[in-house]
Amino acid sequence: MDRGRLEALSDGVFAVALTLLALNLTVAGPGHGPLGHQLTQQWPAYVAYAISFFTIGIIWVNHHALFRNFAAVDRVLVFSNLLLLFFVVAIPFATATMAAYLRGGGADARLATAVYAGVFEGMSLAFGLVFVWPIYRRLLIVPLDAASARRATVRFTIGNVAYVVAIGVALLSPSAALAISALVAVYYVFERTPAQPAVGGPEQLA
Amino acid sequence: MDRGRLEALSDGVFAVALTLLALNLTVAGPGHGPLGHQLTQQWPAYVAYAISFFTIGIIWVNHHALFRNFAAVDRVLVFSNLLLLFFVVAIPFATATMAAYLRGGGADARLATAVYAGVFEGMSLAFGLVFVWPIYRRLLIVPLDAASARRATVRFTIGNVAYVVAIGVALLSPSAALAISALVAVYYVFERTPAQPAVGGPEQLA
Amino acid sequence: MDRGRLEALSDGVFAVALTLLALNLTVAGPGHGPLGHQLTQQWPAYVAYAISFFTIGIIWVNHHALFRNFAAVDRVLVFSNLLLLFFVVAIPFATATMAAYLRGGGADARLATAVYAGVFEGMSLAFGLVFVWPIYRRLLIVPLDAASARRATVRFTIGNVAYVVAIGVALLSPSAALAISALVAVYYVFERTPAQPAVGGPEQLA
Amino acid sequence: MDRGRLEALSDGVFAVALTLLALNLTVAGPGHGPLGHQLTQQWPAYVAYAISFFTIGIIWVNHHALFRNFAAVDRVLVFSNLLLLFFVVAIPFATATMAAYLRGGGADARLATAVYAGVFEGMSLAFGLVFVWPIYRRLLIVPLDAASARRATVRFTIGNVAYVVAIGVALLSPSAALAISALVAVYYVFERTPAQPAVGGPEQLA
Numbered sequence: 001m002d003r004g005r006l007e008a009l010s011d012g013v014f015a016v017a018l019t020l021l022a023l024n025l026t027v028a029g030p031g032h033g034p035l036g037h038q039l040t041q042q043w044p045a046y047v048a049y050a051i052s053f054f055t056i057g058i059i060w061v062n063h064h065a066l067f068r069n070f071a072a073v074d075r076v077l078v079f080s081n082l083l084l085l086f087f088v089v090a091i092p093f094a095t096a097t098m099a100a101y102l103r104g105g106g107a108d109a110r111l112a113t114a115v116y117a118g119v120f121e122g123m124s125l126a127f128g129l130v131f132v133w134p135i136y137r138r139l140l141i142v143p144l145d146a147a148s149a150r151r152a153t154v155r156f157t158i159g160n161v162a163y164v165v166a167i168g169v170a171l172l173s174p175s176a177a178l179a180i181s182a183l184v185a186v187y188y189v190f191e192r193t194p195a196q197p198a199v200g201g202p203e204q205l206a
Numbered sequence: 207m208d209r210g211r212l213e214a215l216s217d218g219v220f221a222v223a224l225t226l227l228a229l230n231l232t233v234a235g236p237g238h239g240p241l242g243h244q245l246t247q248q249w250p251a252y253v254a255y256a257i258s259f260f261t262i263g264i265i266w267v268n269h270h271a272l273f274r275n276f277a278a279v280d281r282v283l284v285f286s287n288l289l290l291l292f293f294v295v296a297i298p299f300a301t302a303t304m305a306a307y308l309r310g311g312g313a314d315a316r317l318a319t320a321v322y323a324g325v326f327e328g329m330s331l332a333f334g335l336v337f338v339w340p341i342y343r344r345l346l347i348v349p350l351d352a353a354s355a356r357r358a359t360v361r362f363t364i365g366n367v368a369y370v371v372a373i374g375v376a377l378l379s380p381s382a383a384l385a386i387s388a389l390v391a392v393y394y395v396f397e398r399t400p401a402q403p404a405v406g407g408p409e410q411l412a
Numbered sequence: 413m414d415r416g417r418l419e420a421l422s423d424g425v426f427a428v429a430l431t432l433l434a435l436n437l438t439v440a441g442p443g444h445g446p447l448g449h450q451l452t453q454q455w456p457a458y459v460a461y462a463i464s465f466f467t468i469g470i471i472w473v474n475h476h477a478l479f480r481n482f483a484a485v486d487r488v489l490v491f492s493n494l495l496l497l498f499f500v501v502a503i504p505f506a507t508a509t510m511a512a513y514l515r516g517g518g519a520d521a522r523l524a525t526a527v528y529a530g531v532f533e534g535m536s537l538a539f540g541l542v543f544v545w546p547i548y549r550r551l552l553i554v555p556l557d558a559a560s561a562r563r564a565t566v567r568f569t570i571g572n573v574a575y576v577v578a579i580g581v582a583l584l585s586p587s588a589a590l591a592i593s594a595l596v597a598v599y600y601v602f603e604r605t606p607a608q609p610a611v612g613g614p615e616q617l618a
Numbered sequence: 619m620d621r622g623r624l625e626a627l628s629d630g631v632f633a634v635a636l637t638l639l640a641l642n643l644t645v646a647g648p649g650h651g652p653l654g655h656q657l658t659q660q661w662p663a664y665v666a667y668a669i670s671f672f673t674i675g676i677i678w679v680n681h682h683a684l685f686r687n688f689a690a691v692d693r694v695l696v697f698s699n700l701l702l703l704f705f706v707v708a709i710p711f712a713t714a715t716m717a718a719y720l721r722g723g724g725a726d727a728r729l730a731t732a733v734y735a736g737v738f739e740g741m742s743l744a745f746g747l748v749f750v751w752p753i754y755r756r757l758l759i760v761p762l763d764a765a766s767a768r769r770a771t772v773r774f775t776i777g778n779v780a781y782v783v784a785i786g787v788a789l790l791s792p793s794a795a796l797a798i799s800a801l802v803a804v805y806y807v808f809e810r811t812p813a814q815p816a817v818g819g820p821e822q823l824a
Binding site for chain 4: 007008011012014015016018019020021022023025026027029030034035036039050053054057060061064068189
């Protein structure tokens with residue numbers, strides 16, 4: 001297995017998933033009331049679009065940082081990566097469903113938001129597999145030192161626990177669950193994966 | 207013909223096909239009954255999505271293993287590959303049709319599942335062409351030894367026969383045909399293509 | 413401008429256009445008559461899908477052969493290539509429209525088929541620009557000799573004239589125009605672009 | 619961060635966005651009046667498709683010219699690029715909405731065109747960030763000289779001001795705002811980004 005094509009397929013799936021998210025942004029068209037009303041009514045779709053877009057974006061950034069450190073790729077890693085993509089590809093569906101039901105409130109809004117957080121949790125667990133397996137099988141170019149491994153464990157645990165909490169919170173308050181999902185995205189923007197060797201300044205291009 | 211761009215186009219088609227599969231995952235939206243009911247009613251869509259996703263994923267893994275061993279690419283191979291992509295691209299349609307009709311049962315469920323298995327059979331035959339032609343035209347970097355060639359023949363025959371059986375079984379029991387398609391996917395996850403030179407451990411990146 | 417990214421964008425657009433073609437393949441779903449009837453009624457969609465798929469595939473093969481011979485890429489070439497992609501991207505729309513109206517016959521079938529052939533003509537003219545400009549500006553690695561240039565001119569003229577004829581014929585017989593479009597695709601499968609240096613056997617990978 | 623995968627993801631998103639634009643090109647199908655009438659009624663969709671296609675195309679050309687000159691990529695640049703893609707991906711939605719409402723005129727046409735120009739302004743501002751940050755952080759291979767920096771500032775200011783003007787004009791005359799958006803695209807076709815080192819003739823491929 002050649003790392004290049006694994007990255008190429010993954011980049012393709014990430015790119016298509018990012019773009020398909022925007023297919024949720026639609027208006028009913030002329031004859032369905034003033035456009036301004038239609039657009040403002042859709043605020044959950046915009047919020048959901050933004051959270052999902054940057055969550056996929058961050059997963060891609062971390063995916064990329066991880067893969068750079070793989071000296072070899074085995075079959076388990078290839079199928080773990082497929083599992084990760086399986087959840088990434090489900091995000092536009094979960095986003096559209098959540099956006100459609102959030103404003104209505106009630107049991108449906110709670111369920112839709114729980115499904116949304118659930119897909120993120122699935123993605124997060126699959127990402128954990130892609131992260132842990134190469135360490136276990138010693139596929140890394142630069143082995144993680146103990147401090148980095150500890151920090152990585154903390155980092156993944158935070159994301160995974162946060163999404164599990166979001167699933168639970170969704171059953172009480174969908175908006176709060178959405179806020180947790182947004183906060184996880186913000187957290188990962190500022191907290192980089194330790195699999196990527198730390199550098200003093202910007203990294204040089206190889 | 208440059209192998210790189212042939213792989214790039216193929217990777218692009220595989221990535222888009224994988225992502226489009228998830229477009230089948232939709233709910234009718236507010237005003238069409240409880241969301242929970244809508245979601246559970248759609249179980250055939252989830253099963254079909256999972257089987258199709260991992261079948262395309264496996265074809266991609268095998269495609270990739272095959273192409274690594276091509277020293278040269280000729281026009282027949284390029285068009286055989288297009289034929290393969292032709293069937294890959296039809297999988298989201300076959301999946302959506304099958305998912306829509308499976309639960310209803312009757313003649314339509316049987317036909318939809320037969321079409322589904324038929325598209326997989328078409329893909330499998332086209333893949334056979336992409337596999338056999340380079341052996342015949344000696345386009346391989348590392349020629350297959352007799353044992354590997356025999357094992358490859360067995361492997362491809364199993365997939366092809368299984369899908370033909372699935373087409374027949376679909377006319378009796380759609381669920382059984384679906385189970386066969388799932389088993390083929392599981393089989394290929396564990397049985398690697400012999401075109402990829404066997405290595406003792408994980409392969410090194412070139 | 414770096415040839416690699418120009419090829420990457422083009423490959424991406426070709427891959428997505430190939431896959432979107434299959435979005436035309438849909439059935440109305442349960443409650444709209446027997447599935448078998450729905451599927452057989454859609455034969456124009458299958459024919460159109462196959463012709464469009466292989467036409468885009470051939471354009472990609474020729475695009476690829478051409479670009480290999482470019483020593484440099486200038487701004488005119490970049491925008492000519494965008495014009496080509498502009499028509500490639502319109503093919504799924506033209507295909508869907510043609511497939512929707514062909515069976516009904518009458519003026520609409522004639523117009524829809526003329527639009528279909530017209531998009532192919534636009535693509536063909538844009539491809540001519542991508543072909544001619546680098547010769548005129550001497551951007552080729554291996555200059556075309558007189559015989560190759562003559563053969564290339566004949567080749568492009570055949571395609572362009574055939575599509576113009578198809579537009580005219582569409583106004584009399586949509587099926588005949590469709591047959592011409594299919595024949596052009598078959599012709600280009602067997603007749604390779606002379607921009608690709610002729611080799612005795614399969615080409616070696618660089 | 620490796621520049622190659624950042625470009626690969628961006629190219630993928632650009633390619634999918636370009637192709638999804640054409641999903642706006644649809645006709646209602648048989649039984650909704652003569653096809654000719656349906657097609658001519660859709661002229662705003664064609665104009666919008668063409669403007670959006672070439673605007674995305676130009677952004678891609680400039681994106682590409684910029685990235686060639688990056689010696690290093692840091693986290694701020696990666697997320698600025700994600701923000702740029704966020705707006706690129708919203709263009710098909712803004713285009714479809716504008717095309718749907720333009721012909722009807724009135725307040726909805728004005729709002730839809732203002733949203734359209736607004737998405738272009740967002741994209742333009744994000745592109746400015748991708749342009750300015752690497753200069754500020756000295757990530758360039760070839761530093762910009764004072765004249766080039768001045769010319770670049772003028773160039774970006776023109777685009778940004780033009781889109782802001784288009785937002786305002788849209789509230790008076792949607793057609794005029796559309797014309798401004800088209801003119802910006804034409805301007806950028808002929809005015810190249812100074813981040814790309816000037817060369818006497820066509821650039822050599824590395």
